[in-house]
Amino acid sequence: MKQKNYILLLLFCGILFSCDSYLNVVPDNxxxxxxxxxxxxxxxxxxxxxxxxxxxxxSVDENPALSSGDDVAYSGAHLGSNGPEMARGHQNVTxxxxxxxxxGIFIAIRDxxxxxxxxxxxxxxxxxxxxxxxxxxxxxKAYYHFYLLRMYGPIPIMDKxxxxxxxxxxxxxxxxxxxxxxAYIVNLLDKSIVDLPELLRIPSSDLGRITKPIAMAIKxxxxxTAASPLFNGNQVHSTLRNKDGKALFNSVYDPKKWEKAxxxxxxxxxxAEATKVSLYQKSDFKTYYNMNDTIMxxxxxxxxxxEPWNKELIWGSTQSGSTDIQTKSSPRWxxxxxxxxxxxxxxxLKVAEEFYxxxxxxxxxxxxxxxxxxxxxxxxxxxxxxxxxxxxETAALNYDREPRYYSSISFDRGxxxxxxxxxxxxxxxxxxxxxxxxxxxxxxLNMYSYTGMYAKKLVNLNCQVRDGQTYIFEKYAFxxxxxxxxxxxxxxxxxxxxxxxxxxxxxxxDKVRERAGLKGVVESWRNYSVFPxxxxxxxxxxEIIQRExxxxxxxxxxxxWDLRRWMLAKKYESAPVLGWNVFKNNSxxxxxxxxxxxxxxSDRDYFWPIPEDEIVKNTNLVQNLGW
Numbered sequence: 001m002k003q004k005n006y007i008l009l010l011l012f013c014g015i016l017f018s019c020d021s022y023l024n025v026v027p028d029n030x031x032x033x034x035x036x037x038x039x040x041x042x043x044x045x046x047x048x049x050x051x052x053x054x055x056x057x058x059s060v061d062e063n064p065a066l067s068s069g070d071d072v073a074y075s076g077a078h079l080g081s082n083g084p085e086m087a088r089g090h091q092n093v094t095x096x097x098x099x100x101x102x103x104g105i106f107i108a109i110r111d112x113x114x115x116x117x118x119x120x121x122x123x124x125x126x127x128x129x130x131x132x133x134x135x136x137x138x139x140x141k142a143y144y145h146f147y148l149l150r151m152y153g154p155i156p157i158m159d160k161x162x163x164x165x166x167x168x169x170x171x172x173x174x175x176x177x178x179x180x181x182x183a184y185i186v187n188l189l190d191k192s193i194v195d196l197p198e199l200l201r202i203p204s205s206d207l208g209r210i211t212k213p214i215a216m217a218i219k220x221x222x223x224x225t226a227a228s229p230l231f232n233g234n235q236v237h238s239t240l241r242n243k244d245g246k247a248l249f250n251s252v253y254d255p256k257k258w259e260k261a262x263x264x265x266x267x268x269x270x271x272a273e274a275t276k277v278s279l280y281q282k283s284d285f286k287t288y289y290n291m292n293d294t295i296m297x298x299x300x301x302x303x304x305x306x307e308p309w310n311k312e313l314i315w316g317s318t319q320s321g322s323t324d325i326q327t328k329s330s331p332r333w334x335x336x337x338x339x340x341x342x343x344x345x346x347x348x349l350k351v352a353e354e355f356y357x358x359x360x361x362x363x364x365x366x367x368x369x370x371x372x373x374x375x376x377x378x379x380x381x382x383x384x385x386x387x388x389x390x391x392x393e394t395a396a397l398n399y400d401r402e403p404r405y406y407s408s409i410s411f412d413r414g415x416x417x418x419x420x421x422x423x424x425x426x427x428x429x430x431x432x433x434x435x436x437x438x439x440x441x442x443x444x445l446n447m448y449s450y451t452g453m454y455a456k457k458l459v460n461l462n463c464q465v466r467d468g469q470t471y472i473f474e475k476y477a478f479x480x481x482x483x484x485x486x487x488x489x490x491x492x493x494x495x496x497x498x499x500x501x502x503x504x505x506x507x508x509x510d511k512v513r514e515r516a517g518l519k520g521v522v523e524s525w526r527n528y529s530v531f532p533x534x535x536x537x538x539x540x541x542x543e544i545i546q547r548e549x550x551x552x553x554x555x556x557x558x559x560x561w562d563l564r565r566w567m568l569a570k571k572y573e574s575a576p577v578l579g580w581n582v583f584k585n586n587s588x589x590x591x592x593x594x595x596x597x598x599x600x601x602s603d604r605d606y607f608w609p610i611p612e613d614e615i616v617k618n619t620n621l622v623q624n625l626g627w
Contacts, residue, residue, distance in 0.1 A: 033114060037121040046115055047133055050140050051209070053108030055100075055147075057317035057557065058325045058478035060345065064098040064151075065557030066325070070573045071351045072455065072555070073596055074344055077446035087577075089600040093609040093627050100151060101611055105144050106158065112141040113161035135195035136210045139218065142188035145181065146222050150561060153237065153607040153624060154178050154248040174620045177248050182226040189219040198275050207309060208318035208477065213275050216268040217314045217481045223264045224489050227257035227496070228565035236567075236603050240625050248622075255497070262493035269486050272314055277483050279515045280304035280312040294386050294403075297517050299417055299461060301407035304484075304515075305556070306460040308476040312484065316477025323473050326463055329455040331410065331432050331440040333419055333465050341471055343440070345458070346451040347409050347555070349578035349593065352397060355405040355551055359528040360518035362547065366528050369400065377587055380413070389413045389431035393587040395580075403517040408457040408554055412440075412580070412590065418461035436585040450596060451579025455555045484512050484552055492545045501541040509545060512552055564606055573601035602626065 036046045060067040060083050067074065067083025078084040082097040091097055115137050119130060148155045156173035157180070176184075196212040225231060233253030240248045282293075285300035285307075304312055306322070328345035353374070357366040364371040374397040380388035387406055388394050392413040410416050412434035419430050434440045434452055442448040462474040479485075487508040494505045510520040518524065521535045521544055534540035546566060550559055563569040581594040604626025615621050 033118060034121070037118040040122055040125045043115075043119065043122045043125065043133075046111070047137065050108065050112050050115055050137050053104050053111070053144070054140075054317070054319060056319035056324075057480055058320050058322040060325065060328065062098075063557055065560035066555075067345070068098070069560040069563070070575070070577065070599060071348060071559050073346050073348050073450045073577050073579060075445065075448070075450040076597075077444075078344070087599065088597060089605075091605065091609065093612040093623070096609055096611055098151075098608070099611060100148060101608070101614060105148055108144050109141055109158045110161060112137045112144070113158065116141075117161050131195040132197060135192040135215075138188050139192040139196070139210045139215045142185045142192065142222075143218055145185050145188075146218070146225075149178065149181050149185070150225060150564075151608045152610065154240070155181060157181060157184050159184070172618055172620045174242055175248060175622065177246065177250070178231050179226075179250050182222065182231070185222055186219060189215055189222065193219070198271070208316065211275075213268070213272045213277065214315040214481070216264070216271050217486060220261065220264040220268040220486060220489055221481065223257070223261040224493060225561075225565050227261040227493065229567040230565045230606060232257050234567070237606070237625055240622070242622055243620065258493050258496040262490065262497055265486060265490035265493050269483070269490060272483055272486065276311065277314055278311055279483055279487075279511065280307070280310050281515060284311060292386075295417060297403045298386075298407045301404055301516065302418075302457055302459075302461060304482075305457055305479060306474075306476045308474070312482045313477065313479055314482055314486070315480040317480055318477055320478075321473075321475030322458070322460075322478045323475060325478070326459050326473055327471060329458045330419075330463065330471070331416070331434070331449070331454050332443065333430060333439070341465065342447050343443070343449050343454065344447060345455050346449040346579065347453045347455050348451055349453075349580070350572075350575070351550075351554060352405075352409055352411075352453060354547065354554075355408070356402040356518065357528070358400050358402055360402060360513060360521075360524035361529045363397075363401075365530050367530055368528060370396070375591060375593060377591060385415070386429075387415055389415070392431070393591075395591045402551075404551055404554075408455070410454040410456040412452055416456065418459065419464045434582065435587070435590050436583055438585075441582065449582065452582045452590070453579070457555055479556055484515075485558065487512050488545065488549045488552060492542075492549075495538060495541050495545060498538070500538055501535060505541060506535070509548055512548065516552070567606070569606065570601050570603065573599050573605075575599060 035042065037043050056062040061081065064083065064086060068086035073087070074084040086097045116134060119134060122130070145155065145157070154175040154177060157176050193212055193215045196210060196215050198212045200206040200209060200211060233251060234249050235251050237249045238247070238251035242248065280300065280303065282296050282300045285296060285303050287299070291299065304310065309316065325345065328342045330341035331343050332341050353363060357363050357369045359366055359368065363369050363374065374395065376396045377393045378396045378399060379393050380390050382390045384390065384399070388398060394411065394413040398411055398414060410432055412432055414432055415429040416432060417429050432440050432454070434449065436442065460474040460476055464472050491505055491509040495501055498505065506521055513520060525535050526532045531540070535544060546562070549562055553559065563572050576595045576598050579594055579596050581590055581592045584590045604624065607624045609627035610621060610623055615623050
């Protein structure tokens with residue numbers, strides 16, 4: 001059975017590698033644009049080039065949302081890399097970190113425009129496929145504009161193609177008001193949705209290509225962003241104007257934006273469910289080994305992220321197959337593992353404290369949970385073997401938590417199912433030993449968990465270190481949008497459109513909670529919270545929905561953008577980054593809260609700076625406030 005599983009794993013990795021390759025094709029030996037569109041073969045290669053500019057969502061070096069926020073921490077040995085520098089407030093205007101203004105996105109938009117201008121020249125392409133390709137490129141063009149808009153705020157709208165030799169600085173473009181930018185993006189998405197297929201023609205080779213459910217989910221995300229405080233009634237950035245005096249932010253709040261977002265979310269959910277997308281459940285998790293219900297719950301929650309192309313995924317990134325993030329999120333299992341796992345993508349104590357208790361409410365609200373003693377030591381009993389190693393000490397914070405806590409985060413003396421543990425009786429999971437001089441502790445200054453915790457959620461259960469040296473990965477498409485994301489978007493939009501939450505508001509968040517093994521919000525708060533009426537008010541429900549998103553989507557990159565669109569980043573990211581004292585060996589000293597570094601976040605940090613030399617070259621551009 002072991003040999004059969006391994007062969008199947010290799011076969012699937014081969015399929016996923018073939019999916020990666022088509023998205024990274026760049027036309028070769030094509031002298032002119034005319035040659036690129038002489039036939040269907042070369043035109044499709046140009047189409048794939050339009051895809052190739054999508055960021056690698058699973059790479060901490062390409063996706064700012066993975067390593068620049070307050071949810072993970074990297075040691076000082078990583079300074080010089082984009083994420084750790086951003087996290088410490090070192091963004092700058094001369095050489096901005098994660099510089100997407102000059103880093104390819106505008107080139108991607110130019111290539112999309114070139115494709116749209118020339119696709120009619122292809123003679124051997126039937127009309128239905130041409131419409132489908134045009135729809136794909138329009139959706140990509142919309143997404144590239146949205147990616148820049150989220151980062152920089154008002155951007156130039158690049159609707160027309162420009163000469164291949166041109167750059168964005170060679171043309172005196174101007175920034176457009178954010179409402180115009182959103183309207184333009186939504187219009188492109190609406191055009192694309194009409195002609196996109198509901199399902200892929202050939203799933204084995206086309207995984208990752210745009211479909212109707214993907215475009216509709218993107219539209220929902222775009223309109224949710226447009227309705228949120230950062231772009232809806234933003235007073236902080238209301239003084240940003242073009243040189244002709246045109247205001248780039250509308251400082252007047254418009255409640256109708258939430259209504260549009262709610263409609264888009266519901267339409268996206270309906271379309272996704274019609275194509276058999278659904279929440280990944282325990283019953284979907286397949287294993288050849290006996291697992292009790294608790295372990296199945298934890299394992300299936302992990303697999304909802306890392307099982308390749310599972311039923312919950314709406315849009316997944318095929319750029320890297322998640323190898324980078326899995327290496328960084330894995331602890332070492334042997335003293336001699338060496339470079340098989342880097343162990344440096346470390347969740348912060350703040351995020352660990354955000355997960356609910358087993359009763360489905362915050363740890364500082366649960367009437368059965370002593371929040372003031374969360375850092376006290378407690379010894380695990382034999383009955384707690386599924387969470388903590390029996391007879392060993394760990395912080396009280398790690399006990400009596402919800403299933404998503406144990407599926408998302410691992411910690412010193414914590415149980416880890418996977419890493420080949422199916423090869424031994426499931427009753428003997430791996431337990432992490434993370435204190436100084438133990439096998440999972442500091443190996444090199446850039447290869448250890450800075451906080452003492454690991455983002456277990458991002459590591460597929462079938463990954464393992466073989467012979468203590470080589471990491472065998474099961475690649476998966478890193479989730480860009482999944483159904484739980486849409487459910488929580490819809491809940492949020494509904495709550496904002498109603499005077500008070502009702503059954504419709506509760507229904508979609510409760511679907512996500514039920515999958516996580518929790519009761520509904522009304523029942524949970526009524527029975528266990530010191531604020532039993534919180535779900536009955538709009539503001540209270542808003543707080544619950546926001547926390548639910550931070551928990552359910554933890555470490556997937558959504559937190560970074562959510563805190564910004566809610567205009568809560570200044571609150572969350574202007575606080576010390578906390579972890580355990582990993583340089584100590586005994587439990588009493590190890591479990592002392594440690595201030596790793598201080599973060600600062602000011603109003604200017606809601607948006608990236610435009611590179612200073614771009615402002616100099618293009619006198620029509622105005623810089624974002626504070627830079």
